[in-house]
Amino acid sequence: MTSSTETVSTQDIIDYATRLGDDAIVIGHRLSEWVSKAPFIEEDVAIGNVSLDFLGHARMYYTYAAEVSNKQNGTDDVTEDTFAYLRDERQFQNHLLHELHKGDFAYTTARQLLVDVYNKYFLEQLEKSNDATLAAIAMKASKESKYHCRRSKDWTLRLGDGTSESHERMQVALNDIWGYTHELFELDELEQRLVDAGVAVDCTTLKADWLKEVTAIIEEATLTVPDQDWAVRGGRQGYHTEHLGHLLTEMQFVHRSFPGAKW
Amino acid sequence: MAEYNKSEAELEAVFQQKIDSEQKIEPKDWMPEAYRKNLIRQMSQHAHSEVIGMQPEGNFITRAPSLRRKTVLLSKVQDEGGHGLYLYSATETLGIARSELIAALQSGEAKYASIFNYPAQTWGDMGAIGWLVDGAAIVNQVSLQRTSYGPYSRGMIRICKEESFHQRQGYVIMMELAKGTPEQKQMAQDSLNRFYWPALMMFGPHDSESAHSAKSMKWKIKRETNDDLRQKFIDQTAPQIAYLGLEHPDKDLVWNEEKGQHDSGEIDWEEFYAVINGNGHSNRQRIQHHVKAHEEGAWVRDAMSAYKQKKSQRKINADTAA
Numbered sequence: 001m002t003s004s005t006e007t008v009s010t011q012d013i014i015d016y017a018t019r020l021g022d023d024a025i026v027i028g029h030r031l032s033e034w035v036s037k038a039p040f041i042e043e044d045v046a047i048g049n050v051s052l053d054f055l056g057h058a059r060m061y062y063t064y065a066a067e068v069s070n071k072q073n074g075t076d077d078v079t080e081d082t083f084a085y086l087r088d089e090r091q092f093q094n095h096l097l098h099e100l101h102k103g104d105f106a107y108t109t110a111r112q113l114l115v116d117v118y119n120k121y122f123l124e125q126l127e128k129s130n131d132a133t134l135a136a137i138a139m140k141a142s143k144e145s146k147y148h149c150r151r152s153k154d155w156t157l158r159l160g161d162g163t164s165e166s167h168e169r170m171q172v173a174l175n176d177i178w179g180y181t182h183e184l185f186e187l188d189e190l191e192q193r194l195v196d197a198g199v200a201v202d203c204t205t206l207k208a209d210w211l212k213e214v215t216a217i218i219e220e221a222t223l224t225v226p227d228q229d230w231a232v233r234g235g236r237q238g239y240h241t242e243h244l245g246h247l248l249t250e251m252q253f254v255h256r257s258f259p260g261a262k263w
Numbered sequence: 264m265a266e267y268n269k270s271e272a273e274l275e276a277v278f279q280q281k282i283d284s285e286q287k288i289e290p291k292d293w294m295p296e297a298y299r300k301n302l303i304r305q306m307s308q309h310a311h312s313e314v315i316g317m318q319p320e321g322n323f324i325t326r327a328p329s330l331r332r333k334t335v336l337l338s339k340v341q342d343e344g345g346h347g348l349y350l351y352s353a354t355e356t357l358g359i360a361r362s363e364l365i366a367a368l369q370s371g372e373a374k375y376a377s378i379f380n381y382p383a384q385t386w387g388d389m390g391a392i393g394w395l396v397d398g399a400a401i402v403n404q405v406s407l408q409r410t411s412y413g414p415y416s417r418g419m420i421r422i423c424k425e426e427s428f429h430q431r432q433g434y435v436i437m438m439e440l441a442k443g444t445p446e447q448k449q450m451a452q453d454s455l456n457r458f459y460w461p462a463l464m465m466f467g468p469h470d471s472e473s474a475h476s477a478k479s480m481k482w483k484i485k486r487e488t489n490d491d492l493r494q495k496f497i498d499q500t501a502p503q504i505a506y507l508g509l510e511h512p513d514k515d516l517v518w519n520e521e522k523g524q525h526d527s528g529e530i531d532w533e534e535f536y537a538v539i540n541g542n543g544h545s546n547r548q549r550i551q552h553h554v555k556a557h558e559e560g561a562w563v564r565d566a567m568s569a570y571k572q573k574k575s576q577r578k579i580n581a582d583t584a585a
């Protein structure tokens with residue numbers, strides 16, 4: 001990452017940390033929907049673990065955003081929960097991939113493979129951020145994401161190269177999800193400013209490694225990498241699929257029913 | 264002396280002597296068939312309760328009102344899945360497969376704790392369940408740490424370590440609510456009112472009515488009676504309710520100085536039997552949920568074994584080629 005003499009705007013840091021928190025909370029929430037519904041109990045426990053990891057990442061990003069925000073505004077009442085519970089659909093800036101519905105176990109597996117491999121490369125870069133807090137969060141999250149990658153790879157192989165039904169379900173899932181991956185590798189102005197300042201990850205540079213690794217796993221699983229032509233974008237601008245609104249409705253309902261209450 | 268030389272009666276005498284002298288019975292030891300059956304019934308019921316118990320709390324993971332509470336609740340529910348797993352494995356040492364146990368749960372032949380047939384309606388219920396339901400379970404499980412069957416006893420020791428965290432997280436939820444806004448306090452009271460009596464029912468019918476008690480006590484599968492365990496729970500819970508500043512749901516509860524314990528009101532046994540017999544709000548839902556997840560997972564389990572088989576076949580092929 002290039003270092004720069006430009007000073008970084010604290011609002012940019014808040015926004016960037018919030019986005020990363022949004023990605024983590026939304027996928028963590030989706031995974032938690034599997035608890036008591038997994039194909040067998042060991043998986044209820046294992047998916048719960050991965051979900052907890054993402055919740056943990058979300059809390060670290062949001063807590064950081066809250067700290068910077070309180071410092072900037074001379075307040076003390078912004079917390080991790082302010083970001084998770086008191087923002088609406090248009091304000092959430094997670095990548096669309098994370099919010100797509102839970103789907104069947106193949107859908108969850110396919111999505112998770114794409115997310116986990118992305119995170120592995122992303123966090124490796126974020127560890128080098130010249131923002132010390134973000135670098136420290138990345139360091140911690142990075143260890144977990146390596147385990148997530150192994151797990152997702154194992155499941156992709158089992159399902160892709162398992163029975164004809166599981167193969168078919170995996171291929172359908174990959175085809176339905178693939179178009180949401182392109183925006184993972186794009187920068188908007190905010191991120192470009194932070195890349196220039198050595199704070200954010202230049203995610204455009206991650207695509208080649210990601211594609212190579214994901215392709216190798218998909219092919220080993222006897223599946224086919226979907227065609228590259230369709231692409232849906234908009235998460236970072238709050239332009240979401242209809243899935244997110246329902247997720248937030250459920251997640252925020254109790255919190256919002258009791259304004260100002262502590263839990 | 265070799266066991267095959269002994270008559271059934273001699274074997275039984277040796278077995279009972281072991282139990283009387285507080286030695287554990289291990290999977291390879293001789294045991295009466297009725298002991299084995301009784302254990303399978305009780306241990307599998309316990310395992311099923313852990314697993315079915317994931318549903319009412321799982322129902323609120325996606326609605327937990329703060330990220331901290333969401334994390335704690337998810338960890339707790341996950342622990343219950345782990346408890347289910349230990350208990351299924353411990354039951355399997357008696358020569359029965361997990362798949363058979365699950366089939367018995369789904370057909371209704373095996374039971375699970377009836378408390379999970381009560382619906383979880385509010386966030387306060389997450390507090391009441393952790394505090395009272397896990398609290399009652401702990402009283403029972405602490406006693407079962409001394410149960411005569413080795414694998415069950417060791418399972419209970421392991422599980423009890425995690426259970427105290429479960430009860431604490433529930434009580435913490437209640438404390439936050441009780442000292443919160445008037446609406447929150449009302450929520451806590453409502454949950455306490457709905458879960459207190461069902462929690463007392465978790466200990467089962469009065470000793471005089473309990474079908475399995477006498478034999479279970481002689482074999483030390485159970486170590487304390489339903490009523491004794493229930494009394495412990497009543498006594499430990501009363502000051503906890505007072506500390507929260509909530510009203511006690513049992514209007515007849517009074518301290519009996521002479522006995523050194525509380526006298527309490529009578530449980531509504533009609534409700535107890537009605538819920539056990541299928542008339543709770545969630546009986547059908549709980550089993551249907553379990554069956555649905557199990558059926559929807561069938562293709563995943565099939566894929567796993569197909570993949571495993573392919574992999575070992577490939578290894579054999581590679582080895583023969585080499």
Ligand SMILES: [Fe+2]
Nearest residue numbers: 313316343400
């Ligand atoms: Fe339990």
Ligand SMILES: [Fe+2]
Nearest residue numbers: 313342343346
């Ligand atoms: Fe448990």
Ligand SMILES: [Fe+2]
Nearest residue numbers: 343397426429
């Ligand atoms: Fe528990």
